Amino acid sequence: MRFAGFRAADTIRSRTILLLLGIAVLVTAVNVSIILSRAPPREAPLQTFEIARLLRGQPIAKENSNVNTVANVATPKFQARTRMDQLVQIALARDLSASIEDVRFEGMAQLPNHLSFLPAETERALRLYGPQKFEVAVPHGFKAAVMLPSGRWHVVWREDRDEVADWRTAVILRFIISMALMLPIGWLFARWLTEPIQAFGAAAERLGRERRVEQIDVRGPAEIRYAAHALNDMQARIRGYVLERTSVVGAIAHDLRTPLSRLKFRLALASDELRSMADNEIDEMEQMITAALEFAEAEARPQVREHLDLALLVEGVVDDLADCGEPVLLTRCDNATVIGDPLLLKRMLRNLINNAITYGRQSLVSMARRGSCAIITVDDDGPGLKPGDIARAFEPFYRAEGSRNRETGGMGLGLAIVKAAVMLHGGEVDLGNRAGGGLRATVRLPIEPA
Amino acid sequence: MDETIRILIVDDDPSLRRLIRDFLTGHGYHTFEADGGQSMRGILDRERIDVVVLDVMMPGEDGLTLARSLAGLPNLGIIMVSALGSETDRIIGLEVGADDYLPKPVSPRELLARIRAVLRRQKAQDTHSSQATLFQFDDWKFDTMRRVLRDPADIIVSLSEGEFSLLQVFVERPQRVLTRDQLLEYSRGTDSDAFDRAIDTQVSRLRRKLSSRSADELIHTVRSEGYMFMPSVQRR
Numbered sequence: 001m002r003f004a005g006f007r008a009a010d011t012i013r014s015r016t017i018l019l020l021l022g023i024a025v026l027v028t029a030v031n032v033s034i035i036l037s038r039a040p041p042r043e044a045p046l047q048t049f050e051i052a053r054l055l056r057g058q059p060i061a062k063e064n065s066n067v068n069t070v071a072n073v074a075t076p077k078f079q080a081r082t083r084m085d086q087l088v089q090i091a092l093a094r095d096l097s098a099s100i101e102d103v104r105f106e107g108m109a110q111l112p113n114h115l116s117f118l119p120a121e122t123e124r125a126l127r128l129y130g131p132q133k134f135e136v137a138v139p140h141g142f143k144a145a146v147m148l149p150s151g152r153w154h155v156v157w158r159e160d161r162d163e164v165a166d167w168r169t170a171v172i173l174r175f176i177i178s179m180a181l182m183l184p185i186g187w188l189f190a191r192w193l194t195e196p197i198q199a200f201g202a203a204a205e206r207l208g209r210e211r212r213v214e215q216i217d218v219r220g221p222a223e224i225r226y227a228a229h230a231l232n233d234m235q236a237r238i239r240g241y242v243l244e245r246t247s248v249v250g251a252i253a254h255d256l257r258t259p260l261s262r263l264k265f266r267l268a269l270a271s272d273e274l275r276s277m278a279d280n281e282i283d284e285m286e287q288m289i290t291a292a293l294e295f296a297e298a299e300a301r302p303q304v305r306e307h308l309d310l311a312l313l314v315e316g317v318v319d320d321l322a323d324c325g326e327p328v329l330l331t332r333c334d335n336a337t338v339i340g341d342p343l344l345l346k347r348m349l350r351n352l353i354n355n356a357i358t359y360g361r362q363s364l365v366s367m368a369r370r371g372s373c374a375i376i377t378v379d380d381d382g383p384g385l386k387p388g389d390i391a392r393a394f395e396p397f398y399r400a401e402g403s404r405n406r407e408t409g410g411m412g413l414g415l416a417i418v419k420a421a422v423m424l425h426g427g428e429v430d431l432g433n434r435a436g437g438g439l440r441a442t443v444r445l446p447i448e449p450a
Numbered sequence: 451m452d453e454t455i456r457i458l459i460v461d462d463d464p465s466l467r468r469l470i471r472d473f474l475t476g477h478g479y480h481t482f483e484a485d486g487g488q489s490m491r492g493i494l495d496r497e498r499i500d501v502v503v504l505d506v507m508m509p510g511e512d513g514l515t516l517a518r519s520l521a522g523l524p525n526l527g528i529i530m531v532s533a534l535g536s537e538t539d540r541i542i543g544l545e546v547g548a549d550d551y552l553p554k555p556v557s558p559r560e561l562l563a564r565i566r567a568v569l570r571r572q573k574a575q576d577t578h579s580s581q582a583t584l585f586q587f588d589d590w591k592f593d594t595m596r597r598v599l600r601d602p603a604d605i606i607v608s609l610s611e612g613e614f615s616l617l618q619v620f621v622e623r624p625q626r627v628l629t630r631d632q633l634l635e636y637s638r639g640t641d642s643d644a645f646d647r648a649i650d651t652q653v654s655r656l657r658r659k660l661s662s663r664s665a666d667e668l669i670h671t672v673r674s675e676g677y678m679f680m681p682s683v684q685r686r
Contacts, residue, residue: 254507254533254534255533257533257554257555258463258466258533258554258555260554260555261466261554261555261556262463262465262466262469263555264555264556264557264558265466265469265470265472265473265556265558266469268473268558268559279557282555286555293534293536294536297536297538306606307603307604307605307606308605308606308607308608309601309605309606309607309608309663312607312608312609312659312662313606313608315608315610315659316608316609316610316613317608317610319610319612319613319655320610320611320612323610323611323612337605342598342606342608343537343538346608
């Protein structure tokens with residue numbers, strides 16, 4: 001593989017592995033922190049004999065029992081509600097040597113899942129060990145009471161603390177925290193991963209649109225660098241093909257000029273009538289050669305990029321043509337500065353206006369600023385174009401049917417030059433028939449923010 | 451020394467060389483031919499030459515290189531002839547020191563006119579530093595060779611041909627009242643074909659374009675006399 005030669009560490013693959021490792025470390029760290037910070041301070045389960053001691057006002061060995069006592073109260077309102085409660089009540093009565101009516105117990109109405117084994121187990125203990133021996137552990141909150149000889153009651157209780165719920169809250173909290181931590185990290189990472197891809201894509205897109213000789217930056221992960229290299233190579237090849245094609249056009253045109261020069265000198269000796277007729281023919285040929293060379297130049301020339309006032313450029317071209325007596329009118333001209341090649345832009349505009357004058361009686365030019373675009377329109381009042389011709393109008397050497405006559409002449413390069421010039425400036429150009437008849441050429445050029 | 455004008459034609463195409471030679475001889479010039487750099491230098495060493503007509507595209511040493519080597523010589527006019535004929539090409543030709551530039555196909559009468567113009571300029575040696583092609587006024591920069599005008603913010607301001615010629619007349623004669631007739635005469639002198647509109651229209655258009663990018667009034671109207679270009683101009 002070619003990119004084996006690059007810095008081997010920086011590939012999309014290694015970046016992805018790095019991401020996965022990073023996430024694994026982060027998640028594990030969060031989990032470990034939950035376990036470490038939440039050492040389970042479980043309340044000790046209380047055996048019935050311990051509860052009995054508490055009911056008698058005696059101390060028990062366990063420290064974190066969280067039990068409250070109150071002596072000398074009226075008959076409590078709670079009752080055993082479940083079979084489990086009854087079993088505890090039986091054991092308590094036994095341990096207190098009291099009658100079952102004088103003992104009250106109420107545990108949880110609905111045991112949590114992790115304690116659901118308790119009733120069955122206690123039942124089994126009762127069955128196996130008998131009422132004198134069986135023991136019950138109460139791990140949760142409860143209320144227990146015994147009647148004193150005075151007829152008042154002694155009550156012992158502890159609040160029900162749902163430890164699992166506490167645990168769950170803690171886990172959810174940590175999860176949210178870890179998410180909050182991970183989000184910016186992930187975002188940064190994703191950017192790190194996708195930015196070179198995006199930059200590459202944008203560069204490739206620009207390349208296609210503007211036909212500009214611009215090397216794509218070779219940076220980012222190895223795969224991207226590889227693709228950028230390949231694209232740069234391809235671009236150079238395409239450039240070579242284009243140059244080859246256009247230089248052939250240019251060379252032919254160029255070589256025609258020397259014989260034309262000779263012809264002009266030979267004609268110097270001819271009669272005035274013959275010379276003026278032949279001169280016209282030579283001029284026509286010369287116009288075609290110029291068009292071919294301009295086309296070759298627009299395709300091949302290294303780009304000049306300067307800040308220029310587009311409004312004055314449009315005005316200047318229109319004024320020049322108007323000064324020569326051409327029927328061209330500027331209807332609107334907003335202020336706009338663009339970066340570009342003034343010669344190419346002038347040539348582009350002149351070609352559009354000349355087309356309009358050739359096919360219509362007059363040409364209306366406008367330049368409007370819309371957002372980050374300058375929109376130049378060139379309208380004529382001629383017959384317009386068929387849709388098929390519009391689609392092909394920008395192809396080099398293509399001429400609409402019916403224009404292959406001497407009156408309109410040309411080589412079919414005018415619009416190809418327009419297209420090449422507009423593309424070089426990162427703009428767009430299209431043709432369309434106007435509602436009221438005639439053709440409209442629209443050029444969009446990106447403008448320099450003021 | 452005889453007063454015949456002596457012209458050296460440097461071109462690698464023998465038949466075109468011959469044709470130009472015959473044509474110029476027919477118009478009373480004394481002509482020499484060279485097919486490249488070497489024979490050109492040989493003739494220049496031996497003969498007194500007034501004007502060199504130099505083809506740009508030649509095998510071996512091209513016309514641009516030759517023109518550069520000749521540019522320092524006194525009393526020698528250089529006319530470049532190029533089959534490329536683009537604007538960039540013209541600028542390069544003038545930059546290497548050619549006095550004039552002609553695109554092919556060359557028309558005989560055009561060549562004759564250019565030769566005469568170059569000779570005229572040679573004779574008027576004082577030519578108020580017509581060499582200067584870079585002018586500066588009020589932070590504006592005006593390059594008459596490249597035909598580029600830049601405003602104080604360095605943005606290119608395009609002018610029509612007529613306005614361009616007018617501005618050139620103004621910057622070459624700043625702070626002087628120029629009448630309409632003078633403006634017309636001077637600006638027609640430069641090679642502008644398109645100058646049909648009334649001079650006042652041209653001036654007001656030029657003034658509007660300049661004032662849209664400058665605080666000061668650059669072209670002042672002198673009532674019933676003409677116009678004056680206000681700022682002082684530095685030549686380079």
